[in-house]
Amino acid sequence: MAVKKVAILVSTYNGERYLLEQLESLFHQEQVEISIFLRDDCSSDTTVCILERYREYVFLVENNNINLGVGNSFMEVLYEAEDKFDYYAFCDQDDIWQPEKLKKAIEMLSNIDGPALYCSNQTLVNQDLEFIGVRTKKPIDVSYKQILTNNKLTGCTMVWNNELQKFLIEPRRRPAPELLKIRIHDVWVGMVASVVGNIVYDTNSYILYRQHENNVVGVRNSKIGTLVSWYKKITDKSKRTGRSFLAKEISGKFGDIVDSEILLELELLGSYRDNFKNKIRLLNNKSLFSLSKESKLAIKLKILFNLI
Template sequence: MNKSVAVLMSTYNGEKYIREQIDSVLVQKNVDISLIVRDDSSKDGTTSILKEYEKAGKLRLLTGINMGVGNSFMELLYQSPDADYYAFCDQDDIWLQNKMEVAITKLEKLETKAPGLYISNQTLVNEDGKKIKTRYQTEPKHKLENVIFANYIAGCTMVMNQNLRNILIQQKHRPSQEFLELRIHDVWVMLVANLSGKIIYDKNSYILYRQHQNNVVGAKSMALHEKLHDKYKRMVTKKYKKARSKTAIELQRCFEGEISQKDKEILTLFQHANSIRGVYNIMNHPKLKKAILGNKVIFVMKSLTGWI
């Protein structure tokens, strides 16, 4: 009997590419797919398309208020049916037919029934689906300390087993909606998987990750002036201040009493990242000093002014 997979897709104004994505999900090989879609208050023809598929019995459609990408995906997970495995799905990519089969095969090899998360590389394609490049040439860092600084793993590559899903949906383990506006669903899942389970990285890609102007999140490249504008917007937006210390605080709140001493030490250091002593301790911690992104002088300045 094939393993069951609940595929969780959040949509917002995705009418241009959504049919191609849905069709690629529904033809996954050697698995039993249940596609659950939550539309985040689209203003285009997305919901009409989704209702067509729902009427044909090909998906289950959820609707609601606009929550933003992170909260919408986590709401899908909270409402997900029982299945052997769970996968996040964007609205504008294309899945190769063996994407789920490969992920499940690797997760089944875990020695124990530990909470497990599969993640993979991506094939970047243009709007027409033509290959640009493979995203990562070497394995992106994805340990706890790396993800707190910056997450490079896309939610659309994630497949988790039921044990990890059951941890994530527990009421006490659910992050606040405000946090998921700051650091979205894929960051949270990576953090929890680091704390509670095992992560399997696949250097191969089984997803065509479409790059276009309307990507909500993604690997799209930006010109220098666009990067500077994006950084400026974050600097003047209050909610982005102290994002890393807020991440550490939220993890400790949601997993109080369940965190190893080693991970607790890292989270405690991040909570004090905006003081001189905190910066010193991070820069001298054997793991954290390796996880610092970019120039260390800039890191010190950003920490002391509240932008870490």
């Protein structure tokens, strides 16, 4: 079987501490031909100096001295890769990839026809790579309802095929930059895959997911981090309406190919603030938020006050 070509998509920001280890782990991927596309989102540390040392091995995406934020920065890298590869993979700046990570993903994806996305479990480690645990102990729900209301897919494990990439880079189907500030790149790719193709989840882990003081998931797992996240949501209106914004973007840009029943639910969520009739219909919808961790009362109150 011919060696598959994989575009690894990286966005860095002040990643000097762990970036070298991550890059070296990418170069040791087994049985694939990799090309690394990397955009630095205006780091203020020595990240750029590190990248200059790898210029021969990494395609550096021009940032025009603009800090886009993680979601938009990653999507810029995704667009830059176009559709010239067999597979594509997001990569964070501070993890360690096991040598078989891409190979295992491709093995699962190769059995699927049409647009497909692979995600996997994660091995959680501390900043010194000491074992903490695994992210999940059983398969996770990969339906569009789960991703829309309580996403559990993580970008650093995502690998997808060229069929899905063609949808993602098509100009008329690209997400609004405003959306990517509140529902970042991995949520978008997961949602697109869930409505136009298939998602496979691997309960095995081929990545060491580093938990440290600047790590988003690690911060959220702390009590203080949870309170900070909660405070930001209640004080920033844009963060409180992310789910309806996401639904509106997906239905508007993929409505021509999405299943009719799914489209009706997405359009309802995306337009419930437009008139009272739609709000009542959403209040009576028992399936859309069935996978949310929030109570039914909390969901209904959020709908009433336009906070979904």
